[in-house]
Amino acid sequence: MPDADRRITSLDAVPTDTTHLFTVRDADGEEREAILVRTDDGVRGWLNYCRHLLNVRLDKGSGAPMRDGEVVCANHGAYFEADTGHCTFGPCEGATLEAVAVTVTDGDVYLTDDDYAFVANGPLEDERGPSASETYEF
Structure with missing residues (x-):
């Protein structure tokens, strides 16, 4: 069974x-946002x-739009295949999102990417505002 502190959420x-x-931390201590997508x-x-534009988030806190198995950038209209x-x-067009390795074990999703440590579900701490548990509407 994977390490419990690398559990992201249930499937x-x-x-x-x-x-x-969700939020991850790289080896340099920089926190970054990541997303899970069903395939x-x-x-x-x-x-x-x-x-x-690398400063534009796909998921702004309430889920990224999806259409026909693709993640849609609401800012630019770009479409990214969920599985690749x-x-x-x-x-x-032609670029590829940066992967974050995950696996599903016993109904839970775990971070298996050695380049990152799991921090928390939700956006970066400085993006969370007064309460990390609030639902964000954009």
Whole structure:
């Protein structure tokens, strides 16, 4: 069984029509946002940044739009395949989202990427505002 401190969430908590947002920390101590996306064969993890402009988040706190198995950047209209991260349409066509390795074990999703440590579910701490448990509407 994977290490309990690398558990992100239950598989049931990962929506089928949008994304699940969480925060990771890299080896340099920098915290970054990542998303979980349902695919036909499981769940994939991606850093939460559009490849067109890296300061634009795909999931702004209430789930990224999804259409026909693709994550949509609401800012640029770019489409990314949920299972490969490949951009099929938009200003960054041909680019690929940065992967974050995850696995599903016994109904839970775990971070298995050695480049990152799990921090928390939800956006970066400085993006959370007064309460990390609030629902954000954009």
